[in-house]
Amino acid sequence: MSALRASVALVLATSLTAGCTERQLIDDGGVSTPTTPAGTTRLERTVQRSGDPEAGWDYLRYGDYIGSGVPADIFTALIGGEPPNRLGREGDSASIPYVFNRFETPTGVDVVGGLNCFGCHSSYLNGEFIVGLGDAFSDFTSNQTGQFEQARELVEFRYGEDSAEAEAYAIFLRGASAAATRTTTPFRGVNSAFLLEEAVARQRNADLSWSDEPVFDLAPRLVASDVPAWWNVKKKAALYYSGIGRGDFARLLQQISVVGVYHAEQADGFDANFPDVLAWIETLEPPVFPDVDTLDPEVVERGHQIFEATCSGCHGTYNEVHEYPNLLVDADVVGTDPVYAEAIAASGLSDWYNTSWFGDYGAAAGDSSYVQPAVAYVAPPLDGVWATAPYLHNGSVPNLMTLLDSSRRPTFWRRDFQDSTYDTNSVGWPHQVVEAGLDVDTYDTTIPGYGNQGHTFGDHLDDDERRALVDYLKTL
């Protein structure tokens, strides 16, 4: 599947645990208080547009938010085979890979678009497919621009150069080609979403019309990141690792559409569905740790005490009532690699976003969403954190045991990307520690932006304490 996805991704660009216990979340407004730790800012939760979760789940699986794509018959001929129907889709959508949607363009062309949300926001763990878990197996290491042209020839040959089909593909192709210039990563497992978006957004005017001349410069060094789990969105006051996504979340969620959207009127149509998408995302619950019942309650309780004494100030509490402080922590306070946050702050993408259809220019500007860069990282909710390896915003740390002991973090570590067997002991991805950046399966923490330094808050613990703390984290 991943080889297929790797090649097709660029050509084209549940654990919905029903009946889970409702947890209460304290929303304490969000201003700096005397108890806010130094170097941290408390983010304020804002009222979100409400929607229908069921409709959101359907829109995510069948919706047109990618905008344009490859005419469906040509796509089907190129792909062949019968991939597994991971999203439980019906009709024509049942037989295409789960990472793509089949939909109609504004000109009535039946297309398959580029990567849908699940192309990056679903993954495998112990052989199980988990919707909403960030993809830990992605492969953005190669650039397949060559195949774009091949598909263009097919479309034009079959439908004619002036057809609506050729137009649908051309709109998609210009976005996907712009994106391809920036999406390549040095190794697997990290995701280029913001690089991709920056590369395409600069080819669009504020009203989303295409501009052959770029409207802003590329940031000197944008880097790829890990992909956060969706089940924590409901606790957050700001989206994204560096907390840049503010205001109306539904609008922020649509950014992938810059690749293939026809025009602002089509985007207004997407926008009407995204409050539903947000509502569905907010129903997600984290997966439960395997054999969680066999953990020793006394050890877990010891871990709980250590957590509340050492970690809760930033990450909140996970008792009957959850208190999550929504803290944005300065990069020099958490000490993790600042390059990701710095690069986003330096990119023209933020100003573009804020003045484009997504921000002030939007049809529903009353719901205004905006981007506010900061050289800082959000201390994330730790619900289901056992399942979200690798750790930190750049995915540079393979497991929880080494996250809590910075002296043991590997500089170069190599994973088997064919195997989703999880290490439930150290809690993360099984790996080999190697001497150098051997190949695309090896994470190289010496590359700027991919450093594994900082977050040394577990370093002072001894091994027994660390183990107890990790056992507690398994229960969240």
Ligand code: HEC
């Ligand atoms: C090409 C891969 C890719 C695609 C496609 C994609 N995302 Fe993401 N998404 C990411 C990455 C990477 C991040 C993390 C960026 C960051 O936080 O700085 C992210 C972050 C998010 C977040 C923020 C979560 C948090 O905890 O802050 C949400 C919500 C989200 N995406 C929703 C969506 C939706 C909805 C779609 C489809 C409309 C989508 N994404 C499509 C890669 C992708």
Ligand code: HEC
């Ligand atoms: C001063 C605030 C602060 C304290 C104290 C703190 N953390 Fe964090 N933690 C953060 C921030 C900020 C991040 C995100 C850093 C990044 O991604 O670069 C983070 C990230 C993490 C992550 C990675 C989450 C993921 O999915 O990648 C884990 C796990 C974690 N912390 C656990 C702990 C534990 C356990 C403790 C107590 C020993 C602790 N933290 C103490 C601020 C803090």
